[in-house]
Amino acid sequence: MTAETAVKAPRPHRAGRARKPLLYAVASLGLLVMAAPFLWMALSAFKTRKDLTASPPVWIPSHWTLDNFTALLDQLDMPRYFLNSLIVAVLVTVSNLVFCSMLGYALAKLDFTGRSKVFGLVLAALMVPGNLMILPLYVLMNGMGLIDSYAGLVLPFAAGAFGVFLMRQFMLQVPDELLEAARLDGAGEWYIFWRIVMPLVKPALATLTIFTFLGSWNNFIWPLIATNDPDKYTLPVALATFANDPNRTVAGGNGMLMAGSLLVVLPVLFVFAVLQRHFTQGVATAGLK
Amino acid sequence: MSLTTGPAAPHAAVDKSPGPGHTPAPRGRRSLSRHNLTGWLFSTPFLVLFGLFMLFPIVATLLMSFTDFGARHVTRPLDAEFVGLDNYTRLFQDDTFLKALFNTAYFVVVGVPATIVLGLLAAILLNNGIDRARTFFRIGFYAPVVTTIVAVAIVWRFVLDPSDGLVASLATELGVNAPDFLGSETWAMPSLIAMAVWRNLGTVMVLCIAGLQAIPTEVREAARLDGAGAWQELRRVTVPLLRPTLLYATVITSIGYLNVFEEPFVMTQGGPSDSTLTVSLDMYREGFNFFHMGYASAMAYVLFVVIMGITLLQLRLLKDNTR
Numbered sequence: 001m002t003a004e005t006a007v008k009a010p011r012p013h014r015a016g017r018a019r020k021p022l023l024y025a026v027a028s029l030g031l032l033v034m035a036a037p038f039l040w041m042a043l044s045a046f047k048t049r050k051d052l053t054a055s056p057p058v059w060i061p062s063h064w065t066l067d068n069f070t071a072l073l074d075q076l077d078m079p080r081y082f083l084n085s086l087i088v089a090v091l092v093t094v095s096n097l098v099f100c101s102m103l104g105y106a107l108a109k110l111d112f113t114g115r116s117k118v119f120g121l122v123l124a125a126l127m128v129p130g131n132l133m134i135l136p137l138y139v140l141m142n143g144m145g146l147i148d149s150y151a152g153l154v155l156p157f158a159a160g161a162f163g164v165f166l167m168r169q170f171m172l173q174v175p176d177e178l179l180e181a182a183r184l185d186g187a188g189e190w191y192i193f194w195r196i197v198m199p200l201v202k203p204a205l206a207t208l209t210i211f212t213f214l215g216s217w218n219n220f221i222w223p224l225i226a227t228n229d230p231d232k233y234t235l236p237v238a239l240a241t242f243a244n245d246p247n248r249t250v251a252g253g254n255g256m257l258m259a260g261s262l263l264v265v266l267p268v269l270f271v272f273a274v275l276q277r278h279f280t281q282g283v284a285t286a287g288l289k
Numbered sequence: 290m291s292l293t294t295g296p297a298a299p300h301a302a303v304d305k306s307p308g309p310g311h312t313p314a315p316r317g318r319r320s321l322s323r324h325n326l327t328g329w330l331f332s333t334p335f336l337v338l339f340g341l342f343m344l345f346p347i348v349a350t351l352l353m354s355f356t357d358f359g360a361r362h363v364t365r366p367l368d369a370e371f372v373g374l375d376n377y378t379r380l381f382q383d384d385t386f387l388k389a390l391f392n393t394a395y396f397v398v399v400g401v402p403a404t405i406v407l408g409l410l411a412a413i414l415l416n417n418g419i420d421r422a423r424t425f426f427r428i429g430f431y432a433p434v435v436t437t438i439v440a441v442a443i444v445w446r447f448v449l450d451p452s453d454g455l456v457a458s459l460a461t462e463l464g465v466n467a468p469d470f471l472g473s474e475t476w477a478m479p480s481l482i483a484m485a486v487w488r489n490l491g492t493v494m495v496l497c498i499a500g501l502q503a504i505p506t507e508v509r510e511a512a513r514l515d516g517a518g519a520w521q522e523l524r525r526v527t528v529p530l531l532r533p534t535l536l537y538a539t540v541i542t543s544i545g546y547l548n549v550f551e552e553p554f555v556m557t558q559g560g561p562s563d564s565t566l567t568v569s570l571d572m573y574r575e576g577f578n579f580f581h582m583g584y585a586s587a588m589a590y591v592l593f594v595v596i597m598g599i600t601l602l603q604l605r606l607l608k609d610n611t612r
Contacts, residue, residue, distance in 0.1 A: 023418040030411065031429040034487065038432070040455055041444040056458045103335040112328025118336070125343060127600055129548050131569050132593050135582050136349030137342065139363055159338040189327045218437045220551050221569075225577055236439035240555050243443050254447060261440035272435045276428050279435065279495075 041265070044258040045069070052255050068255035069263075075256070078263060080231065081238040084150075088223075088234060089216040091154045096212045097205060099159040104167025105193050109179060119168070125161035131221065138225055148229040156222060157215075163208050170204035171197060207278050214268060235264050350586045358583035369583065376587035386588065388563050389571040392478060393592075396567065397546045400482045404542050405535060407486060408493025413527065415494070416501045417509075427498070431491035438488070442555035445484045446471065471557050474564040481552045481565055489545065493538045500534035501527070540603045547596050568592045 040059075044052060045068055047061040072078065106112065107119050137156055138147075146152030174197055182192050198205070223234040233241070239260050242248060248256075272279060354376055356362075356369040380386050415426050433441065448455045451469035460467035470480040504527070512526045528535070550569040553559050559566035559574075568588060576585030 020419075023414065027414055027419055027426055030414070031426055034429050034433060036455065037441065037444050037448050037487075040448055044447070053453055055453050056461060057453050057455060099335045099338065102331045106328045106331035110324040110328040110331065112325045112332075115328060118332055121339075125339070127544075127597065128343070128347060129544065129593060129596055131548055131550070131572065132350055132589050133343060133346035135576050135586050135589065136346040136353060138577070139349075139366055139582070140342075140346065142363055143366075155338070156342045158342070159335045161339075164335065189331075193331070214435055218435075218439075220439055220554075221573070225573075236437055239443065240439045243439075243446075243555060244558065257443050258447070261443050264440040265436045268436055269432060272432060273428060276424070276431070279431065 038265070038269075041258050041261050044255065045262045047255055047258075049255065068259035072256040072259045072263075076238060076242060076260070077230075078235075078238075078260070081233050081235045082263075084153075084232060085217055085234040085236075087150055088153045089213050091150065092157045092216040093209055093212045095154070095158040096160055096163045097208060100163030100208065101167045101171075101198065101201075101205070102193070103159075103164045104171050105197055107164070107168045108171035109174070109176070109197070110189070122161045122164045122168075126165060134222060134225055137222075141226060146226075148227055148232045150232075152226045153223055153232070153234070157219070160212070163212065166208055167201065167204060170201045174200050203278070206275075210271070210275055210278050214271075217268065239264060350589055353583050354586035354590050356583045358586065360580035362582070363580070372583070376584050377591070379584065380587055380591060385563060385566065386568075386571055389566045389568045390591075392564070392566055393547060393549065393568045395478055396482055396485070396549055397543055399479070400485050400546050401539060401542050403482070403486045404489050405493055405539055408490040408538065409497050409528075409531070409535065411490060411494040412497030412501060413523070416498050427494075430494055433488045434491040436488075438551045439555055441488060442484070442552055445480075446556050449480055472561055474561050477557050477561060477565045481549075481556060484556075485546065485549065485552060489542060493542065496534050496538050497531060500531045504530050536603055536606055540600055543599055543603065544596055547592065547599070 043059060043061060046064045046066070047058075048063050048065050048067070051058050051061050051063070103118070103122070107115060107122075133156070141147055141152045141155075144152075146155070178196065179192055182196055187196075218236065219234070220236045220240070223237045224240070227233055227237060230238070230241075239257075242260065243257055353369070355371055355373060357372050357375075358366070358369040362369040411430050415423055415430065419426070449457075449470040451457050451467065451472065454470075456470070457467040468476045470476045508526060508530070509522065512522050517525065548569050549567050550573065553565040553567055553570050554573070557565040559570050569592070572585045572588040572592070575581045575588065
């Protein structure tokens with residue numbers, strides 16, 4: 001059952017009629033707590049230096065200003081970091097879509113010797129924490145001359161176990177009769193995969209796209225290690241470096257940090273609000289299958 | 290074309306068996322060899338990337354943890370010298386590491402139950418408690434999960450600021466003196482945990498909503514007809530039926546919290562006086578600030594073993610309970 005169907009289904013409540021307003025009050029209060037940091041960030045980004053340091057703090061800027069944004073763009077090459085994050089996220093996403101789907105298809109639909117061992121490997125990989133790999137990965141990338149390169153940022157994430165697992169689960173549901181029929185008609189295995197199976201698992205591809213793209217966009221520790229040259233910083237690395245820079249002028253810097261955080265978070269929140277159904281389905285699917 | 294050809298039937302029988310770890314039923318030799326080459330061709334790109342950037346580093350970390358791998362070995366890895374278990378014995382005499390281990394345990398022991406309980410309550414509230422604007426509420430509760438943690442941590446740094454932060458000023462309004470959250474050894478860790486709970490309860494909520502919707506309405510109805518109150522329904526019906534979901538949520542939340550890095554890195558840099566230094570942050574420092582990479586590798590493996598142990602324990606519980 002999806003989230004959508006349940007939203008509309010009326011449920012009988014015998015005991016709780018009188019409690020309804022109370023429950024709504026609790027839910028609204030919870031929502032307010034969840035949203036408060038975002039509201040604070042968004043409003044602070046437009047505050048003047050005076051409003052930023054006011055005590056007690058003011059929620060609504062007494063004077064709206066874009067100074068924080070202009071100062072930020074002046075001091076930090078935000079378009080560059082934005083582009084870096086975008087390039088890395090797109091490359092990571094595309095390669096995951098292709099490679100994870102290929103293995104997912106093999107695991108779901110092709111019976112080959114060693115299949116269960118490969119699947120076991122994928123499941124085991126799901127449990128390995130990413131931080132276990134970064135030390136030798138740094139040495140390896142350094143040896144390959146890939147520090148401060150897009151390849152160095154992309155390759156470690158080019159094919160993830162989660163994607164394989166997700167794609168396999170969805171491809172299991174594609175009827176074998178369809179594939180057999182295509183095979184009898186003389187279709188090659190690549191044609192079947194690319195032209196028949198892939199279009200049928202579009203919802204899964206959408207889910208994988210969202211998760212991989214956001215995972216890459218929000219990733220921090222590896223880009224932090226794999227870049228020294230500010231020209232190759234991704235957005236989070238640039239933002240964290242700026243936030244921890246002792247030379248940043250404190251009050252003006254706070255407004256700039258809120259502006260920067262807003263610029264990083266806003267696209268993500270927007271994409272999420274538009275595609276939220278895929279998110280919740282993805283989480284639920286990965287969790288329950 | 291016929292959709293009901295003979296050879297398709299065994300495929301269907303094998304492939305529809307769900308769940309991890311199933312072994313395919315024995316198949317005819319002919320069809321095995323028919324797909325052998327294709328199967329491996331489709332697997333190769335993933336396996337190459339996986340081998341190079343995951344399998345190799347996992348093994349290399351283990352090997353490095355038995356060496357004196359330092360800055361000069363980054364360009365000449367093979368010159369590193371074997372030191373046996375030295376790194377590991379040193380770790381358990383290293384007060385900083387022990388503190389990091391304690392801090393990480395603190396984060397998990399307080400953070401995981403808080404995240405699970407609040408996530409579950411949010412799920413029940415938004416699934417059974419209210420009917421209108423559910424999607425709107427869910428988006429609000431889940432939004433922190435998808436946002437960039439570095440940006441969010443920066444925002445929280447200001448929300449918790451003692452002089453002009455949001456929480457401190459709310460406290461002042463209420464006539465309470467708020468502590469300097471991130472500057473206090475007592476309060477820094479709880480502050481980071483609060484932020485982590487705020488950020489992650491949405492994941493638990495979504496998992497629990499999916500779980501709740503799988504519970505037949507009749508079960509709840511029956512409980513209510515038998516006179517169960519809200520608390521009894523929660524304890525005797527909802528929680529037991531959601532057990533697999535809750536355990537899965539516990540596993541993934543625990544793994545996440547055991548690896549916690551960004552929050553202390555951005556908000557406190559491990560301070561004050563290492564009170565928010567986590568194992569991952571300590572490993573990062575030893576490895577990439579001081580280039581004690583052999584030592585840091587040993588740290589990574591200790592953390593890995595802890596994570597593995599906890600995960601396997603929880604998965605075992607999960608298995609026992611779904612039977």
